[in-house]
Amino acid sequence: MINKYNNDYRLNVFSPITTDGKEYTFGIEGDLSSGTVKKYALTKEQESTLEEMINGKEYTKEYLIEKWGKETLEDLIKKGTFINYQIDTEGIYSRSKAYYSINKYGNxxxxxxxxxxxxxxxxxxxxxxxxxxxxxxxxxxxxxxxxxxxxxxxxxxxxxxxxxxxxxxxxxxxxxxxxxxxxxxxxxxxxxxxxxxxxxxxxxxxxxxxxxxxxxxxxxxxxxxxxxxxxxxxxxxxxxxxxxxxxxxxxxxxxxxxxxxxxxxxxxxxxxxxxxxxxxxxxxxxxxxxxxxxxxxxxxxxxxxxxxxxxxxxxxxxxxxxxxYPKNINLEKDPLSKAIFSNVNFMFLFGIVLAFAFTQLPWLPLVGYLCSILFALFTYETIQERVKCALVNNTIYMLFNLVTVISLNGENLGILEILISILIIISISSIFTCFITQILHIILDKTKHILSRSNG
The missing domain is CATH 3.40.50.720 (NAD(P)-binding Rossmann-like Domain)
Structure with a gap:
């Protein structure tokens, strides 16, 4: 456990120091097999300072800069070899906390x-x-x-x-x-x-x-x-x-x-x-x-x-x-099934857009919109997958519709007006899609739960 900070630096007992008699390595870093570990050739004075710190002596930052140089000291502080706070070395969590610290796992x-x-x-x-x-x-x-x-x-x-x-x-x-x-x-x-x-x-x-x-x-x-x-x-x-x-x-x-x-x-x-x-x-x-x-x-x-x-x-x-693995097909793991589903899905939605273009039936866009959500609900299981799929379906479906409507009635609109209209309509429909999909997901989930309990 960290108790206090001060200006005196000591060795971190959980940061290993190794030497081959000529050079030193500090802390745990790099790939040992590739030889990428940074090595330090210490002067006699630096070795003497290190020996005293191994025996428990502490030094101010100013003294260490003078003996080790600012760049080397900052490097060793960053590695966690030199620390200016006390750590728990005896408690039940001491080794665990050291492990988290070395691996930068946070709190x-x-x-x-x-x-x-x-x-x-x-x-x-x-x-x-x-x-x-x-x-x-x-x-x-x-x-x-x-x-x-x-x-x-x-x-x-x-x-x-x-x-x-x-x-x-x-x-x-x-x-x-x-x-x-x-x-x-x-x-x-x-x-x-x-x-x-x-x-x-x-x-x-x-x-x-x-x-x-x-x-x-x-x-x-x-x-x-x-x-x-x-x-x-x-x-x-x-x-x-x-x-x-x-x-x-x-x-x-x-x-x-x-x-x-x-x-x-x-x-x-x-x-x-x-x-x-x-x-x-x-x-x-x-x-x-x-x-x-x-x-x-x-x-x-x-x-x-x-x-x-x-x-x-x-x-x-x-x-x-x-x-x-799960008994049903997981489209996220099966690229072929995912591709087939996407093609059938988009062809169906495009078919509704074409039907609307030729018939001008006012209720057809709503049918297509609901189908874009139902495709997601009955294909995926989790709420994240369902919302994600519904949003993709909705965006593509709305683009199909907007292109059709603009091509039929948009001769008086400028490019900027068309782009702004597309952005606003897709944004609003996306918000509704997220909300409706989540509500339907909850209803389906509750229904499945009730049915499974009654059948059990």
Whole structure:
């Protein structure tokens, strides 16, 4: 933690200094294999100053400029080698903050401290993710599980010991996580989620930014989670095992990506009635590590989540893997389908414009305008994709119409007047298009949610 600034400079212990006996490198930069790292040949006096700073001595900026030169000093300050503030070198977050600082991630620790995560399942995957998030400093973690610790759990479930056998997992894990990091809030909930209503109530009781789902039962759980997270705009990440394979993903972002039940074929015909799943700790830790990285990216706002709109089915021992994608065609990933859709869409809209030009029926432009929005609504799933497509359709459709109207009635208009008219009409129609598309998206989303619940 940064405590104060002053005029005295010291060495940053998290900025490595290396030497081959002749030259020095400071900080972490460049590509080591390409030889692009900047090297410094120090004088005897500079080496003496450096040795004293290694031993804890501090110097004013004026003194360092005199000994090192202004350009070199500014370079080393920029690298973070020489600093004029105190940093935490002993606390639980000290190494993490140093990592964020070196990589210029910004105020990551503050973002993590403000985050709330709900972990569903505290077994081989959930317990490890909980530990990762605890030491990262996630502000509030809620642990949900109904089971007790058994000896067979000890081959894969982190932090449990033989002394914990027979005790509730959430109680044992909660106490141990609090002992590791007392700076965060750990909530525990002993329950088995057996209905969509119970899951919804849990999400209302423990508000969160992110859900970690490591459960694979009841059989309809993934559908419940998708419905509730869409409705409540909650991100989630899922990871489970099936037979010898791990299933990692998807990472669900509301209004941007698809959920587990929309990608993986979650059947309602079959349900496991007996049988114990075999497991290896190293497989569980691999899944947990991937989930934890995804969680960090979402909560810290750093990097791009890896498992959006896909599930990785993997056998890490044999080294075989495959990705499972959404069941419907994703036009963003399929250039041919996108091209075909665009051509059909624009030909249809152009056909309406031509029909209006020949018939002058006053209601035809409105029909074309509504069709330009409906094309977007029934082709894409997320609100961003729908609005973007509707705006493109609207702009092209309006241009078709304006060209037709001007060619028929615009002989008395100047070029400037025509351009201003086009700009005003497209701008106004774009505003209406955004508004109408979002309203229709909400109506469609609510309707699908009601129908899916009534069918379930």
């Amino acid at each position: 990551v620790q503050e973002k993590l401290s403000a985050a709330k995560v709900l972990i569903l399942g505290c077994g081989g995957i959930g317990s490890h993710v909980a530990w990762n998030l605890t030491v990262l400093g996630v502000g509030e973690i809620t642990l949900v599980d109904f089971d007790v610790v058994e000896e067979s759990n000890l081959n894969r479930q982190l932090l449990y010991t033989k002394d914990d056998i027979g005790n509730q997992k959430v109680e044992v894990l909660g106490e141990k996580l609090k002992a590791i990091n007392p700076n965060i809030v750990i909530n525990i909930k002993k329950m088995k989620i057996s209905s969509s209503e119970e899951l919804d109530e849990l999400c209302k009781q423990y508000t969160c930014n992110l859900i970690i789902k490591t459960l694979d039962s009841p059989k309809d759980f993934s559908k419940w989670l998708d419905e509730i997270c869409k409705l409540r705009k909650i991100c989630y990440i899922t990871g489970i095992t099936t037979s010898i394979h791990s299933l990692i993903g998807p990472t669900f972002i509301p209004d941007k990506s698809k959920g587990f039940s929309e990608i993986f074929n979650v059947g309602t015909e079959f349900e496991t009635i007996v049988g114990t799943m075999p497991s290896l700790g190293i497989v569980m830790y691999h899944i947990s590590s991937e989930i934890s990285q995804e969680a960090f990216k979402i909560l810290a706002g750093v990097g791009t989540p890896k498992y959006i709109n896909k599930i990785l089915a993997e056998d890490i021992i044999i080294g075989k893997s495959m990705y499972i």
